[in-house]
Each structure stands twice: as structure tokens, then as C-alpha cells.
Amino acid sequence: MANVIEARDLVKTYGEVTALDGLDLDVPEGTVVGLLGPNGAGKTTTVRILTTLLKPDSGTATVAGFDVLRQPDRVRSVIGLTGQYAAVDEYLTGRENLRMFGDLYHLTPEYVRTRTTELLERFDLADAADRSLRTYSGGMRRRLDLAASLIAKPSILFLDEPTTGLDPRSRLGLWEVITDLVAEGTTVLLTTQYLEEADQLAEEIVVIDHGRVIAQGTSDTLKDAVGGNRIEVVVVDPAQVSTAVQALTAVANGEVIADAEERRVSAPVSGGSTALVEAVRGLDAAGVGIADIVLRRPTLDDVFLTLTGHVAEEDAA
Amino acid sequence: MSATDSLVSVPMRSRPIFGWALHDGFVVARRNLIQTVRVPELLFFSLVQPVIFVLLFAFVFGGAIPIPGADPTAEPDTSVYRQYLMPGIFGQTVAFAAAASTVGLAEDMHRGLIDRFRSLPMASGAVLFGRTFADAARQILVLTVLSITGFLVGWRINDGVISAIGAFALLLLFAYTVAWIGAWIGLYMPNPETANTAGLVWLFPLTFLSNAFVPITAMPDWLQPIAQWNPISSLVLAARDLFGNPTGIIGDAWPQQNPILYTLISCAVLIAIFAPLAIRRYRRTTAR
Structure with missing residues (x-):
């Protein structure tokens, strides 16, 4: 299977702090790769570079065959991004939000209209479609946020800690949606600091710490490596x-x-x-x-402890 | 199915002749204007401040600030100051439009919306064009309410409708100009709370070191050149001219002699500086 995301030797520093220290990453088409690590490990920096939001100090990366530095617009037209916040407009309704993002992807108005209705139903937001987001719960906002990143049917989806701050029920709901998307063939790069989440969703797990890949494999291989x-x-x-x-x-x-x-x-x-x-x-x-x-x-907690000498959750606080 | 295949399956609009900037800017402006309607509290309070200023200056200071050039032998007439005051209030109010852009962009950044916009295949200046346009357009409503308030305290348009429309157009152009400066500042803000303060702090000296409320001739000598070259002064003077309101003594400085031209030049220069700076910053910024 061809890789749809390829990153080679990415380096990014912020002043004294090294966020990425020669990171390599391969994501084969149609798979879910989980980028696992504590806060400050470089997960978000990686996603920001791959989604063209940030330029690396050195290194190269391609997404769907397009160079993130030289062809950012091509990259942007094939990806969807759901960040750590529900990046949707507070004052618009759910439908207006989706319409705005659809318009900004330059989709035809007819398509935006049908796709918006389809997504609102799929994400269980049809009843709230015409209410302002100020009446939405945290879980509803996250679902709308995910719907917004799917409006143009991206073949590659970046999910940066998609369930951080959600209650367990909303988290399970979101996991289901992500599992469905993957079944339809979407390639997903998921970052998480929840070991359970990577275990549940990702076929391949890349463990990073201090901006480097420290282990890689399926959840089972990683567990076997620990003992x-x-x-x-x-x-x-x-x-x-x-x-x-x-x-x-x-x-x-x-x-x-x-x-x-x-x-x-x-x-x-x-x-x-x-x-x-x-x-x-x-x-x-x-x-x-x-x-x-x-x-x-062994759980992924044990994996993390063995690999890094510290527990993932401790850093997360 | 490869990445590009699935892209083709989504029906796309054909590219407009002038590119996407206008279309995308309009989409963002529409969003920002919907916000105005959805949060009437915000609009209400942005109207209350200038209205309070009108009432305060008209009734509290009105009798104490003499307007040189008004007939000194006539009975002291507070309506002269009110005629003089209103264009000053208009000028100050449109300048404060900049603060809305600062806070708005800081909030968008804080909520991760700027990150999302930047990950879309949209024109890169569109978020800022839409924001500045919407913030300036909102001033139409603000100027309407202010004009009515002014009318109630004795302000009049004395020089015909065409000139008055010219005055309002100049005020809106100025609002659009400062919105770009506000946008540029907003993109440097670490959070919306800081933006609330930083968005306003430069506007007070800018608007008070001008002829908006007091004649420049009443200021100390060393301040007078600053006030005379302040674009707010030329904006306010141009508006007084166009509305047919008393102008006070007009200084010798070139901006005072050519207020409309100087205002237009100032706007052009400021946009030419701050629009590229803001867009450059936008392309590099991410949420913290």
C-alpha cells in the first residue's frame, strides 16, 4: 500500500525548546495511524506541519503526494483537520457553520446544501441544525467540528486529540464515528495522549517523546515488546x-x-x-x-513506561 | 481509490475571473455580520459609548469649550459647540472600529478557527478582508444611531445631502483603514483578554490628540503639529467642512489646508502598510 503521508527528518524548534527532533512518519493509504505521546512530545507540531499551518526548520513532508511546503494549496484541498478545540463559530447555527466551510472549500452551493443535511443527520445534529452553537454541549460541538472537516469528503483526515475534554459517553460516540469513516476508506492520522484511544482506533501506533519516534508497531507488537x-x-x-x-x-x-x-x-x-x-x-x-x-x-501504559521511563498521564497534567 | 480520485467526486465551483479572494472574503464577512445580529448585546454596547460621549460633551463640557472663529461678540451659544462636536464624535467612533477587529481576530485565533481557516484551500487574505469589511460595514448602523442622537441635541447637516454622503463615505473609509491596523494587532494577541485592552489603548491618544473635541489652537505649541498631522484631525475637519459645521480656526499645516486629500492619502498609505503586514502575520500565526 502506498503511503499517503510521508515525513522525513522533521525538525522544529521554538527558541530553546526542540519540538521535533528528526521525526519520520509513514501513513499507508486507508489506515489509521495513532500518534501517541504525552503533552509536549511534538504531536500537535507534527499535525500542524502536515496540515501546512507551520513550516518545519528542516525536513520534508508530503501529503497525498503533494509537498507541504511547495504545494500547500493542493494539500489543503485533500485534507480535513479537526484540532484540539471545537473550531466552529459560536454564533452561527450548525447548518450555517457547515455552509461557511463548504463555501470556503469552493464547493457548489447545491452540493453544500445536500452534504450539510447529510452530515447533520449522520452526526445526530439534525434537531439542533438551526440553533446557535451557544446552545450546544461540548460533545455536540466536537461532532459538528468533525462534520466541518468532512464537508469536502477529504481522503485524509487529521484528528488532533479529538476527544480531549469530552465526557466518556461523548468520547465513545466520537470513536464510533471515526471507526465508520475508516471503514469507508478514509486515511486517518490521530494524535492522542489517551493510550486507550490509540488502542481502540489505530491499527498502527507511533509512540513519540521529545520530538522523536521511540517505538512503532501494532498495539500487540508494542505490548509484546514490553513483555x-x-x-x-x-x-x-x-x-x-x-x-x-x-x-x-x-x-x-x-x-x-x-x-x-x-x-x-x-x-x-x-x-x-x-x-x-x-x-x-x-x-x-x-x-x-x-x-x-x-x-x-500489558497495557499501552506499560509500553510507555518501559519506553520512556515515565508515565504518559503524569506529563499530560 | 486514490486521494485525487475522491477529490474529483466532489462538485467544485468554477474559479471566478478575479480568483477566490472576493468570494472567500464575502463568505467571511457574511459570517461576521451574522454575529452582529446574533449578539445584539454587543452591538448595543458599542452604540451606548458614543451616545454617552455625545450627551456628556454636549451638556457637561459644551459651555466650557469655546470655539475660536465663532462670533465672539454673540451670546455664548452651546449649539455652536454641538455642531462642532458631532463630527469629532463621528471620527472617534469610527476609529474605535479597530478594536472590534483586534478582539474578533484574537477570539478566532483562541478558538482555533484561524487554524481551521488556514487549513482550507481558501484565499489567504480573505479572513482579514472579510473581517475588516464587516467591522467597517457595522459602522453604518453606528453612524446612523449617532446621527439621530446628534440631531436631537441640535446638530445639523448644513451643506446639502451630497456633501453629507461624502462625509459619511470618508468616515467609513477611515473605519476600514483602522480595522486593518486593529486586525494586525489582533493577530499578535496571546488571548482575547489582552486583546480587549491592547485593542483600545492606542486609540485614546490617537483620538484625543486631535481636533475631535477641542480646537488644536487650545493645545500647547509642541503638541499642535502632532495634532495637525494626525489623520483623525483631517478626517474630522473634512467632515465638519462637508457637513457645513463650524471648523474653528484652521491651521497652516498642509493636512489642515487639504483635509479631504490628506485623509484619502493617509487611508491609502495605512492600508498599503498594514494590510500586507497583517496578511503576512496571518499566514504564520497559529493558536496557542
């Missing part, structure tokens, strides 16, 4: 944490980590449920009281 399953135990008596570590070291295939304050012990294991049974037996034999025990697959 297999883990057994996590919460013990009843804080005094027994060290005993629990000893008991688990016997079943673990790597270093056992303990958190005395939380009474939590975590051990990487190779097997699945067999390891769990062994662990329970071992702990029981050592006389350790178990408050909770789980076997869990």
Missing part, C-alpha cells in the same frame, strides 16, 4: 510484601516489583493461567494473605 503477562497481587498485611516477593520470584521470568505502600507486588510471567495457579499455591504455602490477585496483559 508478556504480569501477575499483580495485593497482599492483606504490609509486613508480608517481602515474603510475597520471594514466593513470586519462583514463578516469575523477570524482576518482581513491589510497592510496599500500596501492598502491591507485580511479577512478569511467561505462562498464562498456569502461572496464576502456581503463584496462588506459592503464596498460600508461604502463608501470605491475598487481598486481590490478577493476571493481566
